[in-house]
Amino acid sequence: MSAYIVDKVHIDLMVSAAMDTNKGQSSYAFSYYNPFGIDNARRRHEVNLDTADQIGRMLLTENIRSVAFRYNDTDIDNLPGPIDATRPEDYVWVDHHIKLDPAEVAHLIGCYEYQTCEHDEWHTSDAQAFCHTLREEVLGNLPGRADSPWGWSQSDIDARTISLLNNDSSIRLVR
Numbered sequence: 001m002s003a004y005i006v007d008k009v010h011i012d013l014m015v016s017a018a019m020d021t022n023k024g025q026s027s028y029a030f031s032y033y034n035p036f037g038i039d040n041a042r043r044r045h046e047v048n049l050d051t052a053d054q055i056g057r058m059l060l061t062e063n064i065r066s067v068a069f070r071y072n073d074t075d076i077d078n079l080p081g082p083i084d085a086t087r088p089e090d091y092v093w094v095d096h097h098i099k100l101d102p103a104e105v106a107h108l109i110g111c112y113e114y115q116t117c118e119h120d121e122w123h124t125s126d127a128q129a130f131c132h133t134l135r136e137e138v139l140g141n142l143p144g145r146a147d148s149p150w151g152w153s154q155s156d157i158d159a160r161t162i163s164l165l166n167n168d169s170s171i172r173l174v175r
Helices: 008-020 052-070 102-116 126-140 154-167
Strands: 031-034 043-046
Touching (some): 008 052, 008 102, 008 126, 102 126
C-alpha cells in the first residue's frame, strides 16, 4: 500500500468541514472525543476558530507520522507528497470559503484516512477520532436520515414500495 503526505489545502478543508457542521447553531460546536487520547488524556476537543490551527497541526502530524512509518528509510523532506509540504509547526489554517457537500467531505476523510492509517497507533489516535466523528456528523445530517428506519423490516420495504408507486406514475405493478 502506498501513502503520501496530503496537501495543506486538504487539511484546511477537513478543519473547515468540521466547523461547517455547526453553521446556524450558535450553541453547538463540533467536537470529538478520543477515549484513548494523547498520553491517555481522555478529553473532548472542540473545533472552532480558536483551535483550528491546533487541530490542523494534529491532522498533519498524524499524516506525516504514518507516511514516515510506511517509508521508514526516507527522511522527512523526501517523503511522498507535495514539494512545498507544510511542516506541522508552521501550519496555519486557511478558510478557502467553499462548503463541501457530504459526499465530498466523506471522500476527503476517506483519502486522509487511507494516507494516515499506516502505523500501529492509528486506531487510538486523535486524528482517527476526529475522522470518525466528522464522518458520523456529516452522515447524520443527510436529508432523510432522521426519517429513515433504524432497523429495517418487511413493513418498511412495503411502505417504500407504496410511496414509490404513489409518486411515480411510470411504475406499474406486474402480477
